[in-house]
Amino acid sequence: MKRLIATLALATVALAAAACAPANAETNGTPAPTVAVDANSPVVVAQGIQFQTKDVKAPAGKAFAMTFRNQDTAPHNVSIFTDSSTSKRVFEGEIFSQGERVYQVPALTAGTYFFRCDVHPDMTGTLTVE
Template sequence: MVLTIAVLCMLITLVGCSASGGSAPSSPAPSTPSATSVSEERIVIKNFRFEPADLTVAPGAKVSVVNEDSAPHTVTAQAANAFDTSTIEGGQTTTFTAPSTAGTYRYLCGIHPSMTGTLTVR
């Protein structure tokens, strides 16, 4: 019985392959997002510095912030309500959305104001 089923499966497979003429499948391949449609930028906090200190992103881009220090930090825009990560504990990662309006946004760490950077949206 098992052998009969196995033989039938093989025959169906062979008939299916020969009926298609060996051509490629007619259904389109699933699409994958292109590099331009998915944009995730990244700021790393390390040794009480933002790396890179100056970052250029597209409007509305997702920006990941990785805190590699043991101390907590923030990424807080100096322009009111532009973006603010709140406190990111040491070893943690968070994400914020860049403003949708083009421009240059200076930011700092709200806990350590000597830490500064610039986010350019274009």
């Protein structure tokens, strides 16, 4: 009987270890693919609670890096939508104050997209993907 309990205890430990494995793999696994920032990557600048760059371009059909420079102390981000109705969001950038982030935007099909700051919906711009 004692031996059976010991075996069960071992089995429980093994199961617990197995259950933990996927979580560890996620933490230590391969990082999310990053996209190189090339000369043609769009750059969006915010200053004075408005986008200084209201028309940016990006390549169609492949993930791209978008550099967002927030020169305000106010928090901003860049969110991309299929159009100005903002009913369909295709990308939501991190909101931050005074700094720069390189957003990794997933591949978009060719077309004209609408972007805005989620904190200040009056800050808007156009992204042309071609």
